[in-house]
Amino acid sequence: MAQIFNHAFEQKLIYVYRINDTAHEGILKIGEASCNAGMAYFAFEPNCKELNAAAKERIRHQTQTAGVAFELLYTEATAYMKGKNLIVFQDHDIHDILVRSGIKRKIFDTEHKANEWFYTDLETVKKAIAAAKEGRTSLNASEISTDRSPVIFRPEQIEAIEKTIKQFKKSGGSHQMLWNAKMRFGKTLSTLEVVKRMNYNRTLILTHRPVVDAGWFEDYGKIFYDRADFYYFSKKNGGDPAEEENFHEMIQKADANGMNDYHFIYFASIQDMRGSELVGGKFAKNEAIFNINWDLIIIDEAHEGTQTELGKAVLSACKKENTRILHLSGTPFNLMDDFKEEEIYTWDYVMEQKAKAEWDKIHQGDPNPYACLPRLNMYTYDLGTLYPEYSEVDGFFKFSEFFRVDEDGKFANENNIRQFLDLMCKEDADSNYPYSKQEYRENFRHSLWMIPGVKVARALSKLLQEHPVFSQFNIANVAGDGDEEVDSSDALKLVEKAIGTHPEESYSITLSCGRLTTGVSVKPWTACFMLSGNFNTAASTYMQTIFRVQTPAIIAGKQKEECFVFDFAPDRTLKVVAETAKISAKAGQTSDDDRMILGEFLNFCPIIGFEGSKMKSFDTEKLLGALKKAYIERVVRNGFEDGYLYNNDLMKLNAIELKEFEELKKIIGSTKAMPKSGDIDINSLGFTKEELEKIERTKSQKEKRALSPEEEALRQKLLEAKKNRDAAVSILRGISIRMPLLIYGADLNENLDGTEAPITIDNFTDVVDDLSWNEFMPQGVTKEKFNSFKKYYDPDIFRESGVRIREMAKAADNLSIEERIERISMIFSTFRNPDKETVLTPWRVVNMHLSQSIGGWCFYDKDFKEAVTEPALIKQTEITDEVYKKNTHILEINSKSGLYALYAAYSVYRARAKLELGPKPTREMEKDLWRRVLAENIFLICKTPMAKKIVKRTLIGFQEDCEFCSQNSLARGASVVNAHYFEDLVNQLKNKPENFIGKVGKKSYWSKGLKPLVATQEGNDMKFDAIVGNPPYQIMAAGDANGSDPIYHLFIDAACKLGEKVSFIHPARFLFNAGKTPKDWNEKMLSDEHYRVVRYWASSSDVFPTVDIKGGVAVTYYDKNKKFEKIGTFVAHEPLRTALAKVLDKGGFKSFAELVYPRDLYRLTDKLYEENSWAENRQSTGHKFDVGSNVFDTFPELFFDERPNDSCDYAQVYGRVNNNRIIKWIKKSYLKLPDNFDSYKIFIPKANGSGAIGEVLSTPIVGEPIVGSTTTFLSIGKFATKEEAEACMKYIKTKFTRAMLGTLKVTQDNPRETWQNVPLQDFTSQSDIDWSLPVPAIDKQLYAKYGLSPEEVEFIEKNVKVM
Secondary structure (H helix, E strand, O other): OOEEEOOOOOOEEEEEEEOOOHHHOOOEEEEEEEOOOHHHHHHOOOOOHHHHHHHHHHHHHHHOOOOOOOEEEEEEEOEEEEOOEEEEOOHHHHHHHHHHOOOOEEOOEOOOOEOOEEOOOHHHHHHHHHHHHHOOOOOOHHHOOOOOOOOOOOHHHHHHHHHHHHHHHOOOOOOEEEEEEOOOOOHHHHHHHHHHHHOOOEEEEEEOOHHHHHHHHHHHHHHOOOOOOEEEEEOOOOOOHHHHHOHHHHHHHHHHOOOOOOEEEEEEEHHHHOOEHHHOOOEOOOHHHHHOOOOEEEEEOOOOOOOOHHHHHHHHHHOOOOOEEEEEEOOOOOOHHHOOHHHEEEEOHHHHHHHHHHHHHHOOOOOOOOOOOOEEEEEEEOHHHHOHHHEOOOOOEOHHHHOOEOOOOOEOOHHHHHHHHHHHOOOOOOOOOOOOOHHHHHHOOEEEEEOOOHHHHHHHHHHHHHOOOHHHOEEEEOOOOOOOOOOHHHHHHHHHHHHOOOOOOOOEEEEEOOOOOOOOOOOOOOEEEEOOOOOOOOHHHHHHHHHHHHOOOEEOOEEOOEEEEEEOOHHHHHHHHHHHHOOOOOOOOOOHHHHHHHHHHHHHOOEEEEEOOEEEEOOHHHHHHHHHHHHHHHHHHOOOOOHHHEOHHHHOOOHHHHHHHHHHHHHHOOOOOOOOOOOOOOOOOOOOHHHHHHHHHHHHOOOOOOOOHHHHHHHHHHHHHHHHHHHHHHHHHHHHOOHHHHHHHOOOOEOOOOOEOOOOOOOHHHHOOHHHHHHHOOOOOOHHHHHOOHHHEOHHHHHHHHHHHHHHHHHHOOOOHHHHHHHHHHHHHOOOOOOHHHOOOOHHHHHHHHHHHOOEEEEEOOOOOOEEEEEEEEOOOOHHHHHOOOOOOEEEEOOOOOHHHHHHHHHHHHHHHHHHOOOOOOHHHHHHHHHHHHHHOEEEEEOOHHHHHHHHHHHHOOOOEOOOOOHHHHHOOOEOOEEEEOOOHHHHHHHOHHHHHHHHOEHHHHOOOOHHHHHOOOOOEOOEOEEEEOOOOEEEOOOOOOOEEEOHHHHHHHHHHHEOEEEEEEEOHHHHOOOOOOHHHHHHHHOOOOEEEEEEEOOHHHOOOOOOOOOOEEEEEEEOOOOOOOOOOOOOOHHHHHHHHHHHHOOOOOEHHHHEOOOOOOEEOHHHHHHOHHHOOOOOHHHOOEOOOOHHHHOOOOOEOOOOOOOOOEEEEEEEEOOEEEEEEEEHHHEEOOOOOOOEEEEEEOEOOOOOOOOOOOOOEEEOOOEEEOOOEEEEEEEOOHHHHHHHHHHHHOHHHHHHHOOOOOOOEOOHHHHOOOEOOOOOOOOOOOOOOOHHHHHHHHHHHOOOOHHHHHHHHHHOOOO
């Protein structure tokens, strides 16, 4: 028991430690050690470094002879002051309390009675210490626990935790980490340990899978059992829902207290968060969560749902300036490129299996924590050799076609499916199929089969139950719409029912098309059969699925040692292996390191390929050869926007080459919408071949040691070379992303054997004509310029990627018309938009545009988010039938891709098929009608010869194009595409539009080879029933002019004169009388009764994700024979339109624009240059007298921070320097001053935001008399008193004013014209508005003054932000 001493004593401490091996499992040692520290001893807190050091010294004394590693858990001083008395307890006091409380000892040495080991946990020991200090002799039953000791982390978990903490503590770092850690790593426990060690106050867990909430909460209890100041909250599982309701109130109180009392961990689903209006959702929720200043955001399963626009918006809104972000994923293949090497911790399958194999060598006698994890084996079967009719030209097996189900729910190819099932069970000596022998069937008693869809699951389930072998298996169909109409929540129960309570005695097959492939464990599964997907199946999805069978299991006393994957698409298997092993298969550039990585992967995951009865095991060399295809696929999929397109010469750039890249950057940088290219450091030279080899040798040395000075210098040089390489790739991107479209359209010669001569990096410029090259490539990148940079491209990857693009296009020729359109649209989805001058309209936008303007057969769902397998007819009143008919003529002007013509042609084809084809037409009959539609109904104008080739490729593929053919030729299978290259198209429309209209509007222009179809009709005038397309928007201004000039209005004018109906998609600025289109043209279109707006997008990124078009984008429709309401003043939102109408119709309307002065209000004078001749050439000729935004820097000698102490008269100028607003002094005689200079006025930046409705204006201020401004600011008003100016500033801040401003302000600029619809107010004390009230109250007065309805007020209040 505790004793009272009134004299000196030796200072002691209590320690608690454990040894993490089998012999000491579940027990702790409680001992005592000396710690003589004088009076400082009494200030020691538990677990302080002084107590820990003394304890470790004592413990090492005990364990060093045995060579045992220990883990110190707790230390505390054994003496403390209670009043004036010194209280001391000893280790045997704690032992006695534990024994009296029923806790058993573990005695290792019976001879010496070593009795300090107990079967207990740390929390119980700590409560025993507290009891001793309180004078109690035992613990209550409620105080005794069994699992409240710190979690024992494996070495790799400790490494991940420590690396992350180090990264998060870095100042000025990226503050992000990615854990690339496979399933069953223990990511939740390890992550929460990071939170605990960093002592974060506010932690947010975001996930795409809300169901894992319960798992996070369970692990939270294991980590934070000893921290009462940590709280866990969520809306559903885990946490207390009642507490969750008080969460916001609690965190506000905690914030007020400096977060000293509470630490919060909040669990939220991305689905719930992205529903908030703050990130573009439809609901007013989660605002408080977004507003919290999170210390750490944890993204669980980061590869799911976070890469979408909404997912990124959620993360961006939650992240604050100092927020750390930890991404967790077992398959982060789509994320790796976003992180630097030091920001990634990896623990993959190979590392796990390697640790398993090496454990016993390093830890003899200790239990192997990895022993329970089975080894994976992959087997591939090439179904394409057995069923070539289901194999595409590029070799991939079409599972969806093989397993196709008809309307009756039966397999269309049922005989083949039955044959396949029989083959899987074929019993002969040479068979290697998984169910061919009884011993194999025993091995694969329980398996997961991935199939193409829910209808397939139902049909396959039926066939399996009828099969002589598979009928012995219980079939669990969890596809979601199968036999049992199961929900996801019940799917696992269905599988468990099929397996039963004795899996060693039962057989089961689970059919799934996605369910149970993430986040679940079915222990009896030993095999996964991949019978769905395609070559582009994501590696993350694939690995998540197959790792389901690696779940550890002991069944009937036997441990699962091996598990299996059977993939019937060999190319897909190899591609996934490449991405998973993260190795490069580029021709001739595979490093020894890559070979070693791949060798290790194959060692722990053998890949066996079967072709019939032949078996081949993939070694490193065989696999590298096969994997090269995967990297070509990646380059193609990324539209040549990929680092694998280039060779290692970019790591060896010399001074001359670096300078050449700097020059190229100036050219590429002149194009629009390009990501910022990195700076090239011309002082940092690249590597010699010998230096690169030396670096590779250094990297391959795995032991951790200090680098020699030479190695460190090489490392620094490597970092600089990588930086320059990345910058060079960024610059070359501007050329590279234009290549795929040209490769797709090019006409190539055939070899003697009938194959196509490939496009190589050396002949690439030869297959593109000069005119098309100048059109498609960045201005200034001539063929000669390109040839000087082609040496940086990997010739093999370039050539084979081009072959792959053309193979995909050729394969489409053998498909049905609908399937071909789907394939062509997929190819175009890989092409990138280089700039505003070359906008390629995505297939989704073509469907959205035409279906909503003239109707037709649409290939997307009603929200235009997902493509549909069966196109649907969308009708726009009688317009659709008037356009899509047998004798129609539809023209696409400025066709670049042919996708508009493709949509129109299919819609005409469906209209004609209804009349001209019978109920069961053959494939050839369908293709014949398609050729006739192209020849008779579809017409295209192209700017360049290459554009003409591209559109032909889109419409007829690689079939014969008969430019001069007869009706009989069409019948024999030739095709006609009425595509014309119109030379100098833009200049013709700009300078001689009547010439263009005269030519295109005549039948003779289109009658080359078409006399039987067109020229026989009466007259020579060509009638176009509809003209559609996406015209070019602008051309770069000529000469010394800045910016660009619009040209899309020229195409609209020409089309309206040529066609009965016209629908284009184009910039929308003219709708607000903004932009550079001629003002008289704007007025003409806005008052044309035949012209209307079909759709408007304020943000162009909603339509063209990579292109920023200020003022938004619109779809317009012109109909020569119909009248609509004039557009007039265009307002996109109905409540705002009606509100504006009330404002404009109110009697005595005057515009606030009368108060807005032009931006060049202040000018420099001749006197400045007369008195300071040195200033003559400081500004360019055209801007000599500008008081521009950089005038302070241009004339630092003339602008002063303080007024000079002389007799001159001075004026103040308001401007910006380094993003800070400042005022400087200048001689008044050097400025030409406006009439409001001596009055009060408002200064407001001339550019604000992006033009979005309701955005906040950058802070306006009241300008004092004798204060002017640079052109950075607009000047508003000429007020006699400061009170009037302040009233005006309040008015500008109202939601009402900014709503009216938003009807014309559609870009960042807000010149005088944009204020035209804002009504002028009386800002004096005689006004009908009380300006002394707060801004919200002023808004209410304005709403009442103009009679706005509740709906109009609600729209303004909801959409206009508070200032």
